[in-house]
Amino acid sequence: MSIDAPETTRVPVALGDRSYDILIGSGLIASAGATLAARFPGRAVAIVTDATVGDLHAPALEAGLTAAGLRHHRITVPAGEATKRFAMLEEVVDQVLAHRLERGDLVLALGGGVVGDLAGFAAAIVRRGMGFVQMPTSLLAQVDSSVGGKTGINSRHGKNLVGAFYQPGLVLADTDVLDTLSTREFRAGYAEVAKYGLIDDPGFFSWLEANWRGVFQGGKDRVHAIATSCRAKAAVVARDETETGDRALLNLGHTFGHALEAATRYDGTRLVHGEAVAIGMCQAFRFSAKLGLCSSDAAERMTAHLKTVGLPTELAHVPGGVGDVDGLMAAIGQDKKVARGKLTFILARGIGESFIAKDVDPAAVRAFLAEDLARG
Known part of the structure; x- marks a missing residue:
C-alpha cells in the first residue's frame, strides 16, 4: 500500500x-520495505524485536525489505520489562556492530515499548547516533512510547533512569497488528489513550466514555483514538522536546505507577506498565481530591471509566500487593521529575485540567499512600 493512500x-x-x-x-x-526504500534509500536495517513479536510480524517486514533491496538483520531479545537492562543493551549494540551497519543505516524497533526504548537507546549511542525507525506493535507503544524520542533502560535504582532523548526518523503504526494483542495488553495501552483526555482534552475523554467499545473492536474508532493521542503528544513534544516544561504533563499517573512497578519488581505477570499507569492516574486524582484541588466526583468519574473497560484502579488490585509506604516512598524519591530532592507530581483540577505540581509535601504523599493502602 502506498504511504500516500487515503486510508493512512x-x-x-x-x-x-x-x-x-x-x-x-x-x-x-x-x-514498510517500499516506504523505507523511498524515504531512506540504500540503508541497511537492523531489526530489533522480541521473540513473540518477531515470530508474528518480522517475516512480513523482512519480505518487504528484501523486495525493496534493503539489506537487513534481525536481532531478537527476550520479551518483557526485564529486557530493558545494561546486558541486553550491550547485546544489541554488539550485534549492530558485528553486522557492520554504518552510522547512516537504520535501527528499526519492531515491538512494544520495551523494544522501542531499548532499540532507540542503542541507536542513540552506536557510532554516536544511527538512523532510527519505530514500528510499534502494541497500543501503548503506538500512542505513547514510540512518539517523542524518549529512549532508555532501567537501573536497579528505578525505571528509565538511564537513557537519551533521541528522535526517530519515522514511526509506522500498523493498526492490524493490534488484533494480535491479548485483551489485557490492549487494555493496558488504553490507559495511555485515556490519559490524553485526562490531561487537557475533556471532550476526548467524553468521546472515549461513549465510544470505547469501538476502540477495542477496531476500525475507524480505533484509528481516531490513536491519531488523536498521537497529535496530542506530537504537539507537546514540539513545544518541549526534552521535558523542561509542560511535557511533564504526559507523566500523569506515572510517578505513582512507576513506584508500583518497582514494588512488583517489574513482574509483568502481576502488573504491566499500562495497568500501573491506570492505578497511578486514579491515585493522582484521589490525591488531588484529598488536597482540595479537584472534586471527588471527577476522581470517581475517571476511575469508573477505567474500571468499566476492565483496568485495575486500586492498589488492592495488584496481585501479591505493593509493599508498604516506606518502599513506595523510596521509589517515588527516585522519580525522574524529582528536582533538588523535591517531589513533583502531575495533579488535576478536573477532567482535562491536569497541571504540574512542584515541591509537593512528602508528608502529604506519605499520608495519602497510607490511606490508599488501607482502602483494602
Whole structure:
C-alpha cells in the first residue's frame, strides 16, 4: 500500500530539521520495505524485536525489505520489562556492530515499548547516533512510547533512569497488528489513550466514555483514538522536546505507577506498565481530591471509566500487593521529575485540567499512600 493512500493517517511531529511523520493505518508492516526504500534509500536495517513479536510480524517486514533491496538483520531479545537492562543493551549494540551497519543505516524497533526504548537507546549511542525507525506493535507503544524520542533502560535504582532523548526518523503504526494483542495488553495501552483526555482534552475523554467499545473492536474508532493521542503528544513534544516544561504533563499517573512497578519488581505477570499507569492516574486524582484541588466526583468519574473497560484502579488490585509506604516512598524519591530532592507530581483540577505540581509535601504523599493502602 502506498504511504500516500487515503486510508493512512499522517501525524507530523514538528521539530525543525528533525521533524518526522507518524503514519497510522492498515498494512504498514507489509509495505514498510517500499516506504523505507523511498524515504531512506540504500540503508541497511537492523531489526530489533522480541521473540513473540518477531515470530508474528518480522517475516512480513523482512519480505518487504528484501523486495525493496534493503539489506537487513534481525536481532531478537527476550520479551518483557526485564529486557530493558545494561546486558541486553550491550547485546544489541554488539550485534549492530558485528553486522557492520554504518552510522547512516537504520535501527528499526519492531515491538512494544520495551523494544522501542531499548532499540532507540542503542541507536542513540552506536557510532554516536544511527538512523532510527519505530514500528510499534502494541497500543501503548503506538500512542505513547514510540512518539517523542524518549529512549532508555532501567537501573536497579528505578525505571528509565538511564537513557537519551533521541528522535526517530519515522514511526509506522500498523493498526492490524493490534488484533494480535491479548485483551489485557490492549487494555493496558488504553490507559495511555485515556490519559490524553485526562490531561487537557475533556471532550476526548467524553468521546472515549461513549465510544470505547469501538476502540477495542477496531476500525475507524480505533484509528481516531490513536491519531488523536498521537497529535496530542506530537504537539507537546514540539513545544518541549526534552521535558523542561509542560511535557511533564504526559507523566500523569506515572510517578505513582512507576513506584508500583518497582514494588512488583517489574513482574509483568502481576502488573504491566499500562495497568500501573491506570492505578497511578486514579491515585493522582484521589490525591488531588484529598488536597482540595479537584472534586471527588471527577476522581470517581475517571476511575469508573477505567474500571468499566476492565483496568485495575486500586492498589488492592495488584496481585501479591505493593509493599508498604516506606518502599513506595523510596521509589517515588527516585522519580525522574524529582528536582533538588523535591517531589513533583502531575495533579488535576478536573477532567482535562491536569497541571504540574512542584515541591509537593512528602508528608502529604506519605499520608495519602497510607490511606490508599488501607482502602483494602
